[in-house]
Amino acid sequence: MDYTHPQYWPQLMQLSQTIDGLDYYQILNITQMATPGEVQKAYYGLARALHPDKFYGIGDDALRGAVHKIYKRVTESYSILRDDQKRKRYTQDINGEQRNEKLRYNEASEQQQKQEEREAKEVAKTPQGKKLYAQAQLDMQKQNWASAYRNVQSAMMFEPGNDALKALKDELAAKKDA
Amino acid sequence: MKQIAMGIDLGTSNSCVAIVEDGEPTVLANEWGELIHASCVSFLEDGSVIVGNDAKKNIITAPNFTVSSAKRLIGRFFFSEECKKAQAVMPYAIVEGPNNSVRIAVRDQIYTLPEISAMVLKEMRAIVEAHVGQSVTKAVITVPAFFNDSQRQETKNAGRIAGLEVLRILNEPTAAALAYGFGQNIHQRVVIYDLGGGTFDVSILQIGEDVFEVLATAGDTYLGGDDFDDRVMQWLVQQFNQQYQMDISGDRNAILKLKEAAERAKIDLSEQDSVHVHVPMVHTGADGYSYDLEVDLTRPQFNQMVMDLVQRTFKVCDEAMQSARLTANDVDGVILVGGPTRLPIIRNSVRHYFQREPNIDVDPDLVVALGAAIQADALLDTTTSTFLLDVTPQTLRLGTVGGYTEPIIDKNTAIPIDRTRTFVTASDNQEKVRIRVYQGESRMAEECQMLGEFEFSGLRQAKRGEVKVEVTFEIDTDGIVNVSARDTETGQQASTTITLSGGMSDDEIEAAAARNQATELASSGGPA
Numbered sequence: 103m104d105y106t107h108p109q110y111w112p113q114l115m116q117l118s119q120t121i122d123g124l125d126y127y128q129i130l131n132i133t134q135m136a137t138p139g140e141v142q143k144a145y146y147g148l149a150r151a152l153h154p155d156k157f158y159g160i161g162d163d164a165l166r167g168a169v170h171k172i173y174k175r176v177t178e179s180y181s182i183l184r185d186d187q188k189r190k191r192y193t194q195d196i197n198g199e200q201r202n203e204k205l206r207y208n209e210a211s212e213q214q215q216k217q218e219e220r221e222a223k224e225v226a227k228t229p230q231g232k233k234l235y236a237q238a239q240l241d242m243q244k245q246n247w248a249s250a251y252r253n254v255q256s257a258m259m260f261e262p263g264n265d266a267l268k269a270l271k272d273e274l275a276a277k278k279d280a
Numbered sequence: 281m282k283q284i285a286m287g288i289d290l291g292t293s294n295s296c297v298a299i300v301e302d303g304e305p306t307v308l309a310n311e312w313g314e315l316i317h318a319s320c321v322s323f324l325e326d327g328s329v330i331v332g333n334d335a336k337k338n339i340i341t342a343p344n345f346t347v348s349s350a351k352r353l354i355g356r357f358f359f360s361e362e363c364k365k366a367q368a369v370m371p372y373a374i375v376e377g378p379n380n381s382v383r384i385a386v387r388d389q390i391y392t393l394p395e396i397s398a399m400v401l402k403e404m405r406a407i408v409e410a411h412v413g414q415s416v417t418k419a420v421i422t423v424p425a426f427f428n429d430s431q432r433q434e435t436k437n438a439g440r441i442a443g444l445e446v447l448r449i450l451n452e453p454t455a456a457a458l459a460y461g462f463g464q465n466i467h468q469r470v471v472i473y474d475l476g477g478g479t480f481d482v483s484i485l486q487i488g489e490d491v492f493e494v495l496a497t498a499g500d501t502y503l504g505g506d507d508f509d510d511r512v513m514q515w516l517v518q519q520f521n522q523q524y525q526m527d528i529s530g531d532r533n534a535i536l537k538l539k540e541a542a543e544r545a546k547i548d549l550s551e552q553d554s555v556h557v558h559v560p561m562v563h564t565g566a567d568g569y570s571y572d573l574e575v576d577l578t579r580p581q582f583n584q585m586v587m588d589l590v591q592r593t594f595k596v597c598d599e600a601m602q603s604a605r606l607t608a609n610d611v612d613g614v615i616l617v618g619g620p621t622r623l624p625i626i627r628n629s630v631r632h633y634f635q636r637e638p639n640i641d642v643d644p645d646l647v648v649a650l651g652a653a654i655q656a657d658a659l660l661d662t663t664t665s666t667f668l669l670d671v672t673p674q675t676l677r678l679g680t681v682g683g684y685t686e687p688i689i690d691k692n693t694a695i696p697i698d699r700t701r702t703f704v705t706a707s708d709n710q711e712k713v714r715i716r717v718y719q720g721e722s723r724m725a726e727e728c729q730m731l732g733e734f735e736f737s738g739l740r741q742a743k744r745g746e747v748k749v750e751v752t753f754e755i756d757t758d759g760i761v762n763v764s765a766r767d768t769e770t771g772q773q774a775s776t777t778i779t780l781s782g783g784m785s786d787d788e789i790e791a792a793a794a795r796n797q798a799t800e801l802a803s804s805g806g807p808a
Contacts, residue, residue, distance in 0.1 A: 104662075106662040142493075145669075146488060146491045146493070146667075146669075149491060149667045149669055150490065150491065150667060153667045153669075154696065154757055155658065155659060155667065155668070155757070156662055157662065158447070158659045158662075159659070159660060159661050159662055160662065170696065173696065174696050174697050174698050174754070177669075177693075177694040177695065177696060177697045178697055178698075178699075180694055181693050181694050181697065209701065240605070243605060244605055
């Protein structure tokens with residue numbers, strides 16, 4: 103669809119008004135189960151349709167303002183949903199009771215996520231274990247399950263009785279073999 | 281009349297201009313057939329200016345009236361390291377302007393940095409207009425990806441002063457990627473290693489058909505080919521001092537001559553294994569005699585001198601790769617941009633780091649202007665066929681009490697984007713809220729660059745805590761920061777004033793534009 107065509111302008115004007123009521127998944131038009139690849143694909147699709155550059159030559163300031171507003175929400179949606187940790191926090195938020203206040207990832211969400219990250223770092227107790235666990239976290243961000251599994255396994259050599267690590271190891275074992 | 285928009289690579293050392301003609305991006309030559317023009321502005325006695333390679337010759341003959349490497353100072357504060365360094369080495373007068381800004385004093389006139397850059401832009405525009413035979417005002421101007429808000433804003437101001445409508449401030453590495461990807465349906469992850477005259481950038485892009493997504497960018501705006509020249513120049517000074525047992529480090533004219541020789545030696549070492557440097561009449565001794573410098577410089581010697589600079593570029597690469605969560609194995613191609621990437625030491629190091637042969641299909645001196653022309657052309661109509669999804673290079677921060685800052689928009693976030701913060705009045709009948717905005721990666725305000733202090737006034741009169749001000753921080757497609765505020769209850773916009781910023785006001789820009797227009801571009805007779 104070529105949204106630069108005037109027949110779509112009323113629709114864009116309206117979307118810029120109602121976009122505040124949409125969550126990031128709705129903005130990108132994907133389900134909450136979407137894979138990282140699907141998130142990126144949706145973002146590219148909307149960039150092709152709504153990038154402000156496409157509307158640069160259109161003389162209607164109000165329309166360009168509306169497109170700019172919509173597109174900024176598109177990049178915002180992508181920047182949160184592409185980040186595993188932020189996405190996890192956000193998804194919990196919008197499925198919770200305070201959905202309406204949490205449609206945009208805000209300071210409060212960020213604080214909460216930082217706190218969770220700190221707690222996560224305390225999963226391992228020994229210096230070597232912490233280091234390996236941190237490495238595993240990075241692997242998980244890259245979806246390199248095999249390497250994450252190896253790092254957690256190594257961490258457990260220093261902390262054989264750590265139940266949290268054991269649970270993670272099992273989880274990763276399933277993922278790497280999937 | 282045909283719509284034309286130009287793409288300008290406004291470099292630290294050299295500039296270049298291109299347009300799309302018959303569907304092909306083309307770099308335009310000036311009347312002497314030169315494609316690359318020194319970013320040098322020489323102010324003549326009659327009030328006219330020379331820009332380009334002729335102006336560069338005047339660095340030796342009219343050092344006080346010839347401004348070079350102005351880009352190093354654009355958007356900087358007078359107290360910055362870069363400014364102090366420039367004052368030490370540049371023969372022209374660098375003086376302090378209002379709000380700690382930097383000004384250039386030449387022939388009884390005071391110029392802002394954007395005004396100097398505007399002279400270079402005026403010359404680029406003249407080259408285009410001479411070629412197409414009509415007035416052209418639309419332009420895309422490129423900047424280093426790592427440029428902060430102040431540097432981008434000032435570059436845009438330079439465009440306005442030169443009478444240009446700046447369609448976009450475009451990142452140099454992104455422009456280069458565009459020039460490579462143009463018309464090809466490639467699907468890959470590409471690293472752009474961009475070593476310019478005064479800045480270094482690395483950007484990692486994911487190119488999917490018509491979409492160019494920047495995954496991460498990192499840079500050093502204090503590192504470029506100039507620094508390589510400086511190393512050679514310092515060595516030449518040392519050689520001279522040793523040969524004649526004299527100290528010429530205080531002789532500015534001698535330094536300028538040796539700097540010129542250093543640059544030539546560096547360029548020659550890209551082709552040859554060793555060069556013979558001969559600089560006649562470097563210095564006149566106390567005995568009244570003029571002394572020449574003659575010395576041989578080998579490539580291994582040169583490599584030794586610049587090794588740490590080369591290593592610094594790879595620290596920046598590490599940073600970008602980490603931000604993009606990639607390793608060298610995930611990369612499908614490496615593109616070299618900027619004249620200094622011709623140096624064998626750079627090519628070899630890049631090959632070693634990325635474990636692959638770097639791509640040099642497009643001339644590293646022209647590729648940025650070509651990409652800028654493609655983007656300029658694409659912005660002229662709605663049939664745009666490529667989409668640039670760029671990021672902000674540095675974290676946008678808000679100043680808090682005690683000299684600290686907190687992040688608002690993280691580096692490498694896709695733009696355009698905005699975020700809001702809510703502030704509550706702290707006293708009864710508070711009339712204004714004042715915030716300071718920074719860019720950088722440190723929690724300490726003093727280690728970041730301050731962009732400005734924003735004051736929102738005309739707040740509703742009420743008891744403390746009753747008025748909530750919602751402040752929106754926006755980064756637009758140019759990477760420029762806009763800050764606005766409104767009362768959350770009434771929706772009323774607060775009036776915003778920016779203070780403590782070195783930037784130019786609209787009135788100043790208008791006055792400067794009039795002065796720019798009145799200044800004639802002189803031509804001194806072509807290349808030697």
